[in-house]
Amino acid sequence: MQTVFRILFVGLIAIAVAMVFFILHKKNLFDRLNALFSINTVIVLLIITVGFIDGRMDMYIDIAISYAILGFVTTVILAKYMGGRR
Numbered sequence: 001m002q003t004v005f006r007i008l009f010v011g012l013i014a015i016a017v018a019m020v021f022f023i024l025h026k027k028n029l030f031d032r033l034n035a036l037f038s039i040n041t042v043i044v045l046l047i048i049t050v051g052f053i054d055g056r057m058d059m060y061i062d063i064a065i066s067y068a069i070l071g072f073v074t075t076v077i078l079a080k081y082m083g084g085r086r
Helices: 002-025 029-054 057-083
Strands: none
Touching (some): 029 057
16 A cells, blocks of 8 residues: 555656646746646645655644645635735
8 A cells, every 4th residue: 555655646746846847837827826726736635645655644634734724825815916906
């Protein structure tokens, strides 16, 4: 079972690297923000996968939830800023 999580970990790292290249090569700001928010989701999944590999899921799930809340708040703030005042 550990090998499955290690393969998943490597795959998630590859997705995160692909999203970084996507951020660097796109011209549209909204495409870059969507890629950034996708990286946030991938990082949460990476933290949970590390918890499965390490065997201390309880500690890593708390860290992942905290990071997800921080990412959600950042998403809302940036969406409000980009949308302007109405």
